[in-house]
Amino acid sequence: KNEVEQSPQNLTAQEEEFITINCSYSVGISALHWLQQHPGGGIVSLFMLSSGKKKHGRLIATINIQEKHSSLHITASHPRDSAVYICAVSGSNYQLIWGAGTKLIIKP
Amino acid sequence: DAGVIQSPRHEVTEMGQEVTLRCKPISGHDYLFWYRQTMMRGLELLIYFNNNVPIDDSGMPEDRFSAKMPNASFSTLKIQPSEPRDSAVYFCASSLFREETQYFGPGTRLLVL
Numbered sequence: 706k707n708e709v710e711q712s713p714q715n716l717t718a719q720e721e722e723f724i725t726i727n728c729s730y731s732v733g734i735s736a737l738h739w740l741q742q743h744p745g746g747g748i749v750s751l752f753m754l755s756s757g758k759k760k761h762g763r764l765i766a767t768i769n770i771q772e773k774h775s776s777l778h779i780t781a782s783h784p785r786d787s788a789v790y791i792c793a794v795s796g797s798n799y800q801l802i803w804g805a806g807t808k809l810i811i812k813p
Numbered sequence: 814d815a816g817v818i819q820s821p822r823h824e825v826t827e828m829g830q831e832v833t834l835r836c837k838p839i840s841g842h843d844y845l846f847w848y849r850q851t852m853m854r855g856l857e858l859l860i861y862f863n864n865n866v867p868i869d870d871s872g873m874p875e876d877r878f879s880a881k882m883p884n885a886s887f888s889t890l891k892i893q894p895s896e897p898r899d900s901a902v903y904f905c906a907s908s909l910f911r912e913e914t915q916y917f918g919p920g921t922r923l924l925v926l
Contacts, residue, residue, distance in 0.1 A: 738915070746902055748856075748917040791856065801858045 708732050711792050711804035719812055724779040726807045728792035731773065739766050739777050740791045742806070751777070751790075782811045817918035819905050825924045831893040834921045837886055838907030846915060847880055847890050848904040856904075862888065863911065895925045 710729045718724055728737070739751040752759050752766040754775065759766050763782075768775040779786055792804040818837040826832055838845045847859040860870040865882045873880070877896070882888040892899055902922050906915040 740917075746922070747919050748904060748906075750906075750914045750916060753914045793856070803856045805855060 707805070708802050709792060709794055709804040711790075711807050713807060714805065715808045715810075717810045717812065718782060720783060722782050722811075724782050724786070724809065724811075726777045726790050726792075726809070728775045728777070728804055729773060730775075730792075730794045730802070732794065732796055732802065734773075734794040734796055736795050737768055737775050738793045738795070739775075740793065742789045742791060744788070748791075779809075784811045784813050787811050817905055817907055817916050819903075819918035819921050821921060822919060823922045823924075825926065826895055827926050828896055829894045830925075831891065832895045832899075832923060832925070834890040834903050834905075834923070836888045836890070836905030836918060838888070838905070839916055840886065842907035842909050842916075844908045844911055844913075844915075845882060845888050846906040846908075847888070848906065849901045850904060850920075851901045859890070892923075895923075897925045900924050 708731050712727045737754045741749045741751050751764060754766055754768045756768060756770060763780045765778040777790055787810050789806040789808050791806045794802050817839055820835045824832060843864050844861060846861040848856050849859055850856045857872055859872045860880045861868055862882045865885055878892055880890045900923055902920045904920045905918040908915045
């Protein structure tokens with residue numbers, strides 16, 4: 706079993722739909738990161754979380770430390786949100802463990 | 814700030830040649846990370862520096878790989894000799910603190926023939 710599991714692996718939705726991507730982990734962590742990688746390959750760090758919730762524009766990230774689970778939400782999705790979303794966790798020794806990514810396609 | 818700058822953006826070389834990838838982190842960031850991304854293995858952390866000092870290089874695949882950070886504004890990742898299995902996208906990222914948001918460069922696409 707992978708230490709960081711993301712679901713779903715692939716997600717196709719219509720524009721304006723509310724999107725949720727989930728991340729579960731099995732190790733103790735000091736922080737969890739959500740990153741976005743566009744088809745061109747560039748990686749953008751979206752959030753770094755250690756507790757609670759963060760919001761940036763239409764993106765919301767939550768984390769539940771007790772349940773070892775995080776979610777990334779996109780409200781009013783748009784085709785330009787199409788990308789691979791990656792969850793990564795860092796432990797006390799800063800070994801970064803990456804999820805496999807969720808490929809999101811938003812259709813107009 | 815211009816963000817993290819990497820060069821070259823693309824590199825095609827022949828097996829056995831030396832490859833040098835360059836990175837300029839965001840000014841003021843104390844941490845610099847080198848990652849490699851392949852279809853098979855996803856994103857892998859190769860090495861990271863704090864204040865120009867290598868802290869963890871356990872992700873460096875083998876002795877053919879070496880990384881340096883001679884000053885706060887410049888780092889190199891060198892592969893010598895290169896092999897076809899080194900073909901990947903190499904990302905550099907920097908952050909203010911170790912657990913702070915990392916800012917990624919555009920990546921260097923390396924193809925070793």
